Amino acid sequence: MDAPLFQVYITAFLVGFLGGVHCLTMCGGLVGSLTLGLDARIRAEPWRMLPYQFAYNLARVAGYGVAGALFGGLGALLLQLDSFQVMQRGLYAFAGIMMILLGLYLGGWWRLLAVAERLGLILWRRLQPLTRRLLPVRTLSQAAAIGFLWAWIPCGLVYSVLITATATGSPANGAGLMLAFGLGTLPNLLGIGLLAGAAARIAERAWIRQVAGLLVIGFGLYALWQLVG
Template structure:
């Protein structure tokens, strides 16, 4: 995966910060409250473990998605990813909530996972937090689905896993802020103006993704046309060279025929001259 894609995944996670606060901030705060403030190291370990488990699940889902995406048309998947990014941006900007309907599709799986996550609460140690994070990574989330659509087109299991890992890293600031009850940052992220800005930037990313598909298709068609033109020109040059070679060969053989004709004419002349002489002698007798 290129550096550009690593950055894109991180930025996507960062742009979704306002959404992450709403989706995961609550469970993060529950982790923080579950362990007393006197056990500072244990509290930090719990938060780290939870996020490690969440990122592990994101990477796992990304790898699976990329493996399945290898059997589909990359251009179509990129268009779908772009559309989802636009819908996510409009959702963040509070312009359209179409993506919430897509989120509901994931509830079919979450219905079976949620009881397992509930059984781990309240979290008492980092090991429980790790398992909770691994389960929470499957929470129905439009932002995660948008990133997964991008992971689909990475072309390899490792590429898809890496994309989702870096996306998860981009979500860390918001999720950790919610976990440590950073009310100031949380309030800033929930401001309407900032949500509108982040949402529009995410929608722009989606539009750029779709534009890239058509731009690549245009370049491919241009290259194919140029290749066809070059092939036609090469064929025409080859035919012209053959014609020129044939003409030169004809010019070389033509003088030999003329010389042969001249020699035959010269050889025939004495016989033609001698015949009238013989006739003349016979007439004299």
């Protein structure tokens, strides 16, 4: 892996981690419902829920990897339409702009990316009935199946990083980037599952969301600066 791509992976991980404050507020209710969706015998002993929380989240990260491969493959097709260097630089510039928009979204200053989430609801309405068939969750395979479907919930944070996956111009690199992003989200979403509402209440503090937003904006500006430098 060359250094620039490695930097992109690290950035994706940090965006996932910092953007997790958005996950805490948006997905907190979902995680709670998944916990309640576990068989009562599993919920009766809290320590038994841990493998199911990992199954939900690792399958969710795997779903991100599949989406990254699809968007990376789309990027590979786009790169064939024009000069490789020109098209790739254009995609990375677009990814940098999307990161800035994401930072504004996280900080609560401009919610343009909420439009992407509303559009994504069309896909989610088709997938949601599948999750109902898997409840109550009695096995780890059921938890993993729900977790994989969870990856396709409309989310401006995820969609923003998918643009960067497109810019990699490769299914493998796109998958790797989204896996790095997904791993960054793990601490926050596991925190919801294990600490109930405490983690979500912390994320609701405006200054935490604003600091995370500023840092993500910084990543976007740095990506644009690299292109012109």
